[in-house]
Amino acid sequence: MSVDVILGLQWGDEGKGKIVDLLAPQYDIVARFQGGPNAGHTIIYDNKKFILHTIPSGISSSKTINVIGNGVLIDPYIFRKEINMLKNENIHPLSNLLISQRAHLITPSHRLLDAALEKHRGNFKIGSTLKGIGPAYTDKVARKGLRTGDISHSSFLQKLKNIEEEHFRYIHSLGFSPSEFLIENMPYEEYLNHWIESLETLKSFQIIQSEIFLNEAITSGKKILAEGAQGTMLDIDFGSYPFVTSSNTTTGGVCTGLGIPPSSISKVFGIFKAYCTRVGSGPFPTELNNEDGEKIRKAGNEFGSTTGRPRRCGWIDLPALRYSIMINGVTDLIITKSDVLSDFEEINVCESYSKNDNILNFSPFDFCNEDISPVLTKIVGWKTDITHMEKWENMPPAFVSYIHYLENALNKKISIVSTGPNRTQTIFRQ
Numbered sequence: 331m332s333v334d335v336i337l338g339l340q341w342g343d344e345g346k347g348k349i350v351d352l353l354a355p356q357y358d359i360v361a362r363f364q365g366g367p368n369a370g371h372t373i374i375y376d377n378k379k380f381i382l383h384t385i386p387s388g389i390s391s392s393k394t395i396n397v398i399g400n401g402v403l404i405d406p407y408i409f410r411k412e413i414n415m416l417k418n419e420n421i422h423p424l425s426n427l428l429i430s431q432r433a434h435l436i437t438p439s440h441r442l443l444d445a446a447l448e449k450h451r452g453n454f455k456i457g458s459t460l461k462g463i464g465p466a467y468t469d470k471v472a473r474k475g476l477r478t479g480d481i482s483h484s485s486f487l488q489k490l491k492n493i494e495e496e497h498f499r500y501i502h503s504l505g506f507s508p509s510e511f512l513i514e515n516m517p518y519e520e521y522l523n524h525w526i527e528s529l530e531t532l533k534s535f536q537i538i539q540s541e542i543f544l545n546e547a548i549t550s551g552k553k554i555l556a557e558g559a560q561g562t563m564l565d566i567d568f569g570s571y572p573f574v575t576s577s578n579t580t581t582g583g584v585c586t587g588l589g590i591p592p593s594s595i596s597k598v599f600g601i602f603k604a605y606c607t608r609v610g611s612g613p614f615p616t617e618l619n620n621e622d623g624e625k626i627r628k629a630g631n632e633f634g635s636t637t638g639r640p641r642r643c644g645w646i647d648l649p650a651l652r653y654s655i656m657i658n659g660v661t662d663l664i665i666t667k668s669d670v671l672s673d674f675e676e677i678n679v680c681e682s683y684s685k686n687d688n689i690l691n692f693s694p695f696d697f698c699n700e701d702i703s704p705v706l707t708k709i710v711g712w713k714t715d716i717t718h719m720e721k722w723e724n725m726p727p728a729f730v731s732y733i734h735y736l737e738n739a740l741n742k743k744i745s746i747v748s749t750g751p752n753r754t755q756t757i758f759r760q
Contacts, residue, residue, distance in 0.1 A: 333554045334597040335584050338561030339654035341570075341608040343634070343641060344601040345666035345748060346707055348373030350387035350557050352753050358552040359395045360388030361544060363587030364577040365559030366403030366436060366466070368459040370634065372751070378419060380413050384409050386557050389416065390673045396423070397540050400432035401577065401587025403466050404478060405441075406528035407514070407521070413531055429532070431479030432542035432589075434470045436462040437490060438513060441572035445511045456573050457610020459634075467492070467576035470733050481529050500535045541589025548594050549634040556584045556595075562654035563693070573612025581658040599746075600660035602651055604668045605677075607641040609634045613697035614705045616644035616680045630670040644692075645678040645706065653693040655742055663740065666748040668729065668749040669755075677732075680704040681739065709735065717750040722757050 336353070338344040351373040354360050367383035373390060381391065384404055386396040398404065440462030447465070450460045458464065470477040476493065477543055480486050501508050535714060547554060548621040556577055563569045565579045583594050605626055608614045617623065623643045626632065632641035654660070670678050683690040683702040694700050700711055710727035723746075733744055747757040 332552060332596065333584070333590060333594045334558055334599065335556045335558070335581055335595060335658075336599040336601065336612050337558035337579065337603040337658060338572060339563075339600045339651055339658070339660070340561045340606055340615075341400065341563045341612075342369075342559075342561040343604050343607050343609065343632075344561060345372075346557065346559075347373045347382060347387045348751060348753070349599070349664055349746070349749065350389060350555065352756060353555060354391040354394045356553065357394060357555040358390070359397060359544070359547055359554045360386040361393075361397040361540075361554060361588055362386045362397050362402050362557045363561070364401040364579060364583045365401045366461060366577065367405050367408040368461045369559035371557075371559070380415070380419070382494065383412055384418070385412055385423060385427065386512055388555065388557075388589075389427065390421055391703055392426060394426060396427045396696055397588075398427070398429045399540055399544075399588040399611045400614030401432040401583060402430070402433050403436050403463060404429070404433050404532070405436040405461065406532050407438075407526075408461075410528040410531040413665060416456065424471070424535065427535055428540065429478055429535050429537045430536050430541065431477060432540070433476060433478045434466055434475045435481075436466045436555055437476065437493055437497075438525050439494040439508075440465040440469070441513050441521075442511050442518060443497045443501060444506050445513075446504050446506045449506065449609075450504045455611055457612060459610075464576045465497070474736065477759070478532065481533060486629070488524075489624070544588055544590055547591065556588060558583065562600075563650055564659060565657075567655050568653075570613050570693075573610070597661045598659050599664055599665045600658055600664045602646075602654075603666050604646060604671050605630075606647050606650075607632050608644075609639055609641050614642055614644055615683060615697075615702060616647045616678075616706075617642050618644045622674075625673070625704045626670060627681060629673065630667055645680055645704070646736075647680045647704070647735075649683055649691055651740055652691060655740060656692075660742060662746070663726045663737075663742050663744040664746040664748065665736070665744050668747060669715070669717045669749050670714055672712060672717075675713065677709050677711050678706040678737075679709055679739075681707050715736050717755055719749060720754075720757070722747070722759055724759075 388394045443465040626643040682705045712726040714726040
């Protein structure tokens with residue numbers, strides 16, 4: 331077994347980018363297995379901040395091969411911007427980035443349709459990032475999508491036109507005109523031209539049968555890290571449906587998103603924040619619409635790396651974490667953003683949910699319509715700046731107690747503690 335997995339256990343934004351970037355030098359290959367440019371993984375390299383939307387977070391490690399797997403959606407326009415951003419900072423992805431032939435493309439009309447559908451929902455919006463994710467995955471399942479392996483075929487532009495015409499008919503049926511919507515602050519035709527130009531950047535990379543490449547790497551003993559996007563509670567099957575993303579964000583998605591067998595998976599690293607956040611609509615049992623929530627948001631700089639929207643903030647949710655750990659088969663826990671809570675005299679932990687006088691220790695089937703409330707326990711805060719502490723032995727006793735409390739409640743070891751955004755602000759406990 332030579333594939334380790336790293337994924338989020340909450341509603342996304344758990345700090346996966348930093349941890350993948352930190353661990354990448356230990357692996358031969360980092361492979362992204364699902365999601366698209368709706369994700370935003372932040373890494374800090376040479377004291378510079380990078381936000382990656384499509385490219386795996388191991389890209390700054392020149393000795394590590396990065397693979398965009400078949401389960402990922404690619405928007406060529408966003409991909410080109412990301413590539414140019416890296417090149418401007420003297421990171422050259424052409425040498426260590428491979429792309430699956432089977433990865434589906436987000437077309438310009440996917441993004442128009444996404445905007446039209448969200449507007450049509452009115453007060454029942456799902457909080458889409460408007461990156462075309464849902465419509466692109468819909469076309470994939472409907473067996474009419476375009477893949478990266480198609481872009482060199484002579485019929486590609488005609489197929490693109492056919493998809494566009496179908497999407498336009500749908501938009502008109504919703505009562506809108508395509509001209510009502512801008513993409514990246516551009517009219518549709520202007521964006522379409524840039525999108526088509528961006529295909530040349532995509533073509534400059536090796537577009538491969540990634541499933542063969544990865545399985546051969548496994549056979550030859552290479553170490554692979556599979557990187558997920560979003561979080562478990564946004565999984566299309568097991569998340570807070572319908573306020574979820576359109577792909578499987580869980581360990582199960584690794585096999586279908588990369589084309590590797592379940593028997594190849596070894597460790598599963600589950601990442602969670604010391605509190606909870608969520609972007610967009612949907613249930614959030616521990617949400618804080620008060621001064622504490624605003625305090626967390628400011629201290630944690632909780633604004634969407636993809637959308638820029640303020641994230642909703644709340645206390646840590648143990649029933650959701652228990653559920654995520656179970657679904658993913660987590661072997662190792664990683665806690666991030668512990669430092670954000672350093673200024674609290676007391677913090678709260680949601681130990682369970684209450685529903686009609688019954689106690690629930692796991693997430694329910696229907697977050698949206700079931701009347702649940704969090705059962706909170708107060709924990710003494712550590713009131714100490716931990717961002718400069720390099721050894722576990724130096725951590726404040728109250729913080730150590732908090733970690734031990736979480737380990738007991740979740741029945742799982744926390745092996746890595748992140749105390750800030752930089753690589754150096756990380757404590758390995760084993």
